[in-house]
Amino acid sequence: MTFQEISENLQKKFGDAVVLVKADAAVDPFIVVAAQSVCDIALHLREDAAMQFDYLMCLSGVDRKGTFEVVYHLASMTHKHKLVLKVSVPADRPEVPTVESVWKTANWHEREAYDLFGIIFTGHPDLRRILLPYDWEGYPLRKDYETPEFYNGMRVPY
Amino acid sequence: MIETHHSQPATSRGTTLRTEEMILNMGPQHPSTHGVLRLELVVDGEIVVDVIPHLGYLHRCFEKHAEQMSNYQQVVPYVDRMDYVSSMGNEFAYVVAAEKLLKIQVPERVDYIRVIMAELQRIASHQIAIGTYGIDIGAFTPFLFLFRDRERILDLFEEACGARLLYNYFWIGGLSHDLPPGWVEKAKAFCAYLKPNIVELNGLLTYNKIFIERTANVGVLPKDVAINYACSGPMLRASGVNWDLRRDDPYSVYDKIEWDVCVGRGEAGTVGDCWDRNIVRVHEMEQSLRIIEQALAMLPEGNVQAALPKRIMPVASEAYARTEAPRGELGFYIISDGTGSPYRIKARGPSFVNLSVITEISRGAMIADLVAILGSTDIVLGEVDR
Amino acid sequence: MDQFLQSIFGDTILTHVFMSVLPLLFLLVCAVVTIYVEMKMAAHMQDRLAYMRTGWHGTLQPVADILKLLQKEDIIPASADKFLFMLAPYIVFVGTYAAFAVLPFSSSYIGSAVDLGLFYVIAVSALVVVGILMAGWASNNKWSLFGAIRSASQVISYEIPAALAVLAVVMITGTMSMNEITKFQEGGIQNWLIFGGPLPIVHKLLLIPVMIVLAVVYYVCSMAEVNRTPFDIPEAESELVQGYNTEFTGMKFAIFYLAEYANLFLVSAIAVVLFFGGWSSPFGSFMSGPWWSLFWFSLKGMLFVCLNIWLRWTLPRLRVDQLMYVSWKVLVPFALVCVVLVGAIMVM
Numbered sequence: 104m105t106f107q108e109i110s111e112n113l114q115k116k117f118g119d120a121v122v123l124v125k126a127d128a129a130v131d132p133f134i135v136v137a138a139q140s141v142c143d144i145a146l147h148l149r150e151d152a153a154m155q156f157d158y159l160m161c162l163s164g165v166d167r168k169g170t171f172e173v174v175y176h177l178a179s180m181t182h183k184h185k186l187v188l189k190v191s192v193p194a195d196r197p198e199v200p201t202v203e204s205v206w207k208t209a210n211w212h213e214r215e216a217y218d219l220f221g222i223i224f225t226g227h228p229d230l231r232r233i234l235l236p237y238d239w240e241g242y243p244l245r246k247d248y249e250t251p252e253f254y255n256g257m258r259v260p261y
Numbered sequence: 262m263i264e265t266h267h268s269q270p271a272t273s274r275g276t277t278l279r280t281e282e283m284i285l286n287m288g289p290q291h292p293s294t295h296g297v298l299r300l301e302l303v304v305d306g307e308i309v310v311d312v313i314p315h316l317g318y319l320h321r322c323f324e325k326h327a328e329q330m331s332n333y334q335q336v337v338p339y340v341d342r343m344d345y346v347s348s349m350g351n352e353f354a355y356v357v358a359a360e361k362l363l364k365i366q367v368p369e370r371v372d373y374i375r376v377i378m379a380e381l382q383r384i385a386s387h388q389i390a391i392g393t394y395g396i397d398i399g400a401f402t403p404f405l406f407l408f409r410d411r412e413r414i415l416d417l418f419e420e421a422c423g424a425r426l427l428y429n430y431f432w433i434g435g436l437s438h439d440l441p442p443g444w445v446e447k448a449k450a451f452c453a454y455l456k457p458n459i460v461e462l463n464g465l466l467t468y469n470k471i472f473i474e475r476t477a478n479v480g481v482l483p484k485d486v487a488i489n490y491a492c493s494g495p496m497l498r499a500s501g502v503n504w505d506l507r508r509d510d511p512y513s514v515y516d517k518i519e520w521d522v523c524v525g526r527g528e529a530g531t532v533g534d535c536w537d538r539n540i541v542r543v544h545e546m547e548q549s550l551r552i553i554e555q556a557l558a559m560l561p562e563g564n565v566q567a568a569l570p571k572r573i574m575p576v577a578s579e580a581y582a583r584t585e586a587p588r589g590e591l592g593f594y595i596i597s598d599g600t601g602s603p604y605r606i607k608a609r610g611p612s613f614v615n616l617s618v619i620t621e622i623s624r625g626a627m628i629a630d631l632v633a634i635l636g637s638t639d640i641v642l643g644e645v646d647r
Numbered sequence: 648m649d650q651f652l653q654s655i656f657g658d659t660i661l662t663h664v665f666m667s668v669l670p671l672l673f674l675l676v677c678a679v680v681t682i683y684v685e686m687k688m689a690a691h692m693q694d695r696l697a698y699m700r701t702g703w704h705g706t707l708q709p710v711a712d713i714l715k716l717l718q719k720e721d722i723i724p725a726s727a728d729k730f731l732f733m734l735a736p737y738i739v740f741v742g743t744y745a746a747f748a749v750l751p752f753s754s755s756y757i758g759s760a761v762d763l764g765l766f767y768v769i770a771v772s773a774l775v776v777v778g779i780l781m782a783g784w785a786s787n788n789k790w791s792l793f794g795a796i797r798s799a800s801q802v803i804s805y806e807i808p809a810a811l812a813v814l815a816v817v818m819i820t821g822t823m824s825m826n827e828i829t830k831f832q833e834g835g836i837q838n839w840l841i842f843g844g845p846l847p848i849v850h851k852l853l854l855i856p857v858m859i860v861l862a863v864v865y866y867v868c869s870m871a872e873v874n875r876t877p878f879d880i881p882e883a884e885s886e887l888v889q890g891y892n893t894e895f896t897g898m899k900f901a902i903f904y905l906a907e908y909a910n911l912f913l914v915s916a917i918a919v920v921l922f923f924g925g926w927s928s929p930f931g932s933f934m935s936g937p938w939w940s941l942f943w944f945s946l947k948g949m950l951f952v953c954l955n956i957w958l959r960w961t962l963p964r965l966r967v968d969q970l971m972y973v974s975w976k977v978l979v980p981f982a983l984v985c986v987v988l989v990g991a992i993m994v995m
Contacts, residue, residue, distance in 0.1 A: 283789065291888060292888060398885075398964060400876075400964075401689075409695075469962070471964070471965060474966070475963060475964070627966060627967065629880070630966070632886050
């Protein structure tokens with residue numbers, strides 16, 4: 104399926120939940136969807152026979168200064184097409200429903216996004232820090248992050 | 262087995278044996294975690310009841326570093342240090358993504374050299390994977406045989422770019438150096454040299470009875486689980502999924518070259534067991550030799566640097582590109598905000614994703630099996646933790 | 648030897664001290680040589696050279712290693728059971744060394760020519776397990792404990808087929824004295840028990856296949872008893888770090904190390920006594936005599952040590968359940984059948 108067909112399919116099925124279809128992006132076209140319905144859309148994308156996005160390539164958090172984005176790179180092994188799905192949430196309430204139930208691989212990716220951006224994935228079964236120590240404070244990949252002076256009595260900047 | 266001691270309280274003269282689970286820390290310093298991975302094991306005697314991985318001991322926040330760079334080229338040395346036993350593979354993925362973002366077309370010679378280097382690196386990386394896997398199973402000798410051969414590959418790399426491990430060889434839009442004179446002949450000689458050694462390796466390790474006993478039917482990863490966990494590379498192919506990005510999502514010049522995708526067939530046990538993961542790597546080494554030989558034969562003359570502006574200024578855009586690194590799908594998601602330096606780079610490392618399935622496939626295995634399973638996933642902690 | 652020493656010192660304590668120190672000297676030299684041989688053999692199997700710089704072809708390296716081990720700091724983990732921790736290596740070593748008492752090194756030297764030599768060896772070498780269990784328990788380290796428990800189950804399982812193999816030999820020779828068993832096989836290579844011993848030709852021909860099976864069974868068991876690959880699961884470096892001796896350093900570790908190599912020679916020597924004519928010359932009376940017999944004994948023992956090294960650096964490691972399978976379902980039935988066959992042949 105082409106990007107055009109996928110976006111039309113989604114718009115037909117989910118209506119307003121599809122916030123933006125950016126077909127003329129400079130490199131990869133993408134679709135922005137509403138945060139609260141991302142899990143349903145994900146399930147539909149995976150289950151729909153014409154799309155079958157069974158493979159979540161990558162899940163990334165992005166700090167857009169004021170909003171946080173979660174970007175899902177999807178691929179289908181049967182149809183060999185790809186899709187970029189995005190969710191945008193305000194920085195003061197960065198909550199996105201988890202897609203862990205759809206793609207198990209999202210588990211660690213979401214933990215990473217939580218770890219480095221502080222995006223809360225609601226419904227995640229095990230939302231702990233993954234790369235940083237469990238008692239680390241702050242979310243380093245945020246653009247306004249400042250390295251703490253000390254961590255457990257050890258100087259951090261060196 | 263898990264509930265034994267909850268449901269049947271211990272009595273001093275009871276007939277049931279009171280068993281208790283034990284928490285065992287495997288790592289961060291352990292010979293077979295291949296680096297600094299900590300696995301928290303819940304064991305019932307020798308049986309593993311649960312595995313809880315704790316990562317991050319090697320975390321350097323590569324992604325934050327990349328954001329601090331003043332241009333895209335400066336990220337390459339950092340990329341090298343992700344999966345430090347297959348740096349060429351990392352560079353390949355990064356430059357493919359960056360060139361997609363910056364819309365750069367590289368000269369054909371560059372593409373061929375990149376493919377040759379990436380495949381040599383794949384052989385070198387698989388040699389480490391198979392060798393250390395032998396050590397995990399207790400066979401030390403194949404490891405040194407493989408390292409002897411790997412040295413030759415590193416010699417070739419050293420001649421081409423001066424470094425043996427962290428190359429900084431693939432540049433955006435080209436390569437740091439052209440191949441030195443005589444290199445192509447040496448690479449051809451290496452291909453001829455390695456072929457019989459793979460046969461020797463099979464006799465020494467792959468088809469050893471004890472090795473088969475230890476790895477066949479252990480840590481079986483079913484097809485659907487592998488896809489749902491987004492496993493990739495030999496891990497995915499061993500589970501019987503005929504999927505290789507070099508063929509199914511071609512980049513560079515792989516579509517002009519002929520080779521076979523190796524898939525696990527369950528020769529020794531079940532499809533998707535540890536033995537299959539190992540044999541897929543062995544066969545991939547053979548296929549990589551085929552690719553290298555073809556690429557060497559097709560290698561065109563020409564420039565190894567695309568004509569680029571002095572300072573690359575992309576438009577605000579974003580690109581995700583993925584390549585088949587030795588360990589699987591290595592993807593880079595690069596966002597540019599229109600300035601010279603990257604706004605955000607996310608690396609999707611195959612080791613990170615492949616490791617996440619370990620809990621799923623090691624429940625009920627023995628401790629010795631867990632070592633076999635972990636070895637067969639072939640993770641590099643530099644990439645898991647980034 | 649005994650008489651010779653008594654003629655010098657009389658029946659004093661000095662005689663007995665001398666008698667008991669000789670195997671220790673032999674063992675120390677043997678361990679140093681074995682370490683060197685193992686490193687070199689392993690290296691050449693792996694297409695490398697091993698140490699080349701300490702002395703000619705690195706011959707002084709084992710000495711340097713021992714000196715290094717002696718100088719190492721002796722660390723006892725804070726939470727270890729100190730008494731058991733200190734005792735464990737010595738128990739392991741004593742268990743091994745005590746077995747040397749009944750080894751007939753030469754036609755004129757045997758520490759103690761007891762009639763129940765073989766029985767004594769099997770009994771006293773079980774002491775090693777106690778030491779290993781102590782080491783694993785006292786370290787207060789779960790990995791060490793795993794190693795110790797694995798070791799105990801392994802050694803106990805493998806002693807059964809080993810004892811059966813020994814039993815078959817005893818049935819043929821009619822004695823448990825190691826010296827007598829050796830003397831039984833004197834007179835050349837054709838009289839070795841692996842070739843049926845000095846029995847009538849029909850018996851011999853019938854015995855040869857049985858004895859070969861028994862020798863293999865015994866040798867496999869002996870590999871398991873010295874905890875070396877493919878049976879090194881108590882130490883399994885890639886699984887249990889270093890098993891029961893993970894926490895040991897310096898001299899204590901050196902003693903474990905020494906005990907391992909002593910044990911290696913011990914089991915090889917027993918195999919030599921049981922099946923390969925002990926100290927007797929393969930050429931009958933040619934090249935025999937006290938010194939020659941010492942030579943033959945050491946040579947045969949070292950050959951089996953080398954065989955062990957060869958296997959160690961070739962094979963992967965079995966898993967703990969497969970190890971039990973090999974012992975109980977392969978070796979024990981084979982050994983049992985062989986014992987029955989030997990009995991049948993002997994009454995024929």
